Amino acid sequence: MGIRKVVLAKPRGFCAGVVRAIEIVERALDLLPPPIYVFHEIVHNRYVVEDLKKRGVIFVEGIEEVPDGTACIFSAHGVSPHVRELARRKRLRLIDATCPLVTKVHLEAIRFAREGYSIILIGHPGHEEVEGTMGETPMHLVSSVEDVERLQVADPEKLVYLTQTTLSLDDVAQIVEALHRKYPSLQAPPKDDICYATQNRQIAVKELAKQVDLLLVIGSQNSSNTQRLREVSAAASVPAFLINDETEIDPKWLDGAEIVGVTAGASAPEEFVISVINYLRSMGATVVDELRAEDEHVHFAIPQELTQPPRIST
Numbered sequence: 001m002g003i004r005k006v007v008l009a010k011p012r013g014f015c016a017g018v019v020r021a022i023e024i025v026e027r028a029l030d031l032l033p034p035p036i037y038v039f040h041e042i043v044h045n046r047y048v049v050e051d052l053k054k055r056g057v058i059f060v061e062g063i064e065e066v067p068d069g070t071a072c073i074f075s076a077h078g079v080s081p082h083v084r085e086l087a088r089r090k091r092l093r094l095i096d097a098t099c100p101l102v103t104k105v106h107l108e109a110i111r112f113a114r115e116g117y118s119i120i121l122i123g124h125p126g127h128e129e130v131e132g133t134m135g136e137t138p139m140h141l142v143s144s145v146e147d148v149e150r151l152q153v154a155d156p157e158k159l160v161y162l163t164q165t166t167l168s169l170d171d172v173a174q175i176v177e178a179l180h181r182k183y184p185s186l187q188a189p190p191k192d193d194i195c196y197a198t199q200n201r202q203i204a205v206k207e208l209a210k211q212v213d214l215l216l217v218i219g220s221q222n223s224s225n226t227q228r229l230r231e232v233s234a235a236a237s238v239p240a241f242l243i244n245d246e247t248e249i250d251p252k253w254l255d256g257a258e259i260v261g262v263t264a265g266a267s268a269p270e271e272f273v274i275s276v277i278n279y280l281r282s283m284g285a286t287v288v289d290e291l292r293a294e295d296e297h298v299h300f301a302i303p304q305e306l307t308q309p310p311r312i313s314t
């Protein structure tokens with residue numbers, strides 16, 4: 001018996017922060033004189049980045065690569081004050097596509113540091129968001145329970161933890177539990193730092209895992225929230241594979257699977273969900289259902305300076 005049915009997770013794909021970041025770049029292309037530079041991948045998706053490159057956007061990994069006085073967009077993952085200062089010295093025309101939910105974590109870090117707290121950031125070393133947040137003020141980074149065991153803080157009585165926005169809810173719960181055991185006075189952030197989109201996509205995968213034999217997760221390898229979806233499925237004993245698009249599906253994965261789940265990370269365009277569904281139909285699936293776990297109605301406004309009508313070329 002081959003594939004019979006496809007079940008799509010809902011919500012899946014683009015979150016409000018990604019929609020906003022892409023819209024900011026597109027508006028900048030319409031409104032500002034070229035070239036438009038973007039510091040880091042605007043969002044972690046290979047196709048989004050390649051498409052914008054074809055339309056003239058230049059992506060850089062260092063602010064020093066941006067010529068003085070030109071337009072530069074900060075990616076959705078945010079930047080450190082040091083990067084902002086370098087950009088200011090180069091008199092760049094800055095447009096900030098940092099997700100407001102990342103900015104919220106930066107502001108928490110600044111406030112807690114000002115109030116004299118030691119800060120522990122739960123996150124993945126080397127991720128752009130973590131580098132940006134850690135640039136705000138000195139803080140300790142932990143990414144596992146083992147890191148917690150090794151951790152030494154100056155004042156265990158005045159301690160708060162913050163988190164990267166795109167982590168696994170279950171992993172963070174374990175790390176926070178270990179932190180609480182070691183530091184009973186530890187305080188939590190005022191409101192969850194793991195963003196609504198990351199939480200909702202993980203909740204949807206947990207529901208989906210109860211009824212599928214296999215999960216295909218659409219997104220790029222360097223997308224943190226996408227990787228977490230694969231892990232959530234694997235933790236529920238449902239094999240999961242991360243793919244950029246349908247061409248990366250190995251038909252052997254589908255051997256023995258009757259019901260295939262499909263989801264997409266917060267930076268993966270819906271068109272790739274459609275091409276994966278078409279592929280699975282070609283492999284025998286006759287039914288496509290959607291499993292709705294959560295409703296989302298979040299929208300973030302773009303900066304005022306980009307809300308005017310596009311330039312008319314003559």
Ligand code: SF4
Binds near residue numbers: 016017101195198225
């Ligand atoms: S995944 Fe969350 S934090 Fe990241 S851009 Fe989307 S809404 Fe913002």
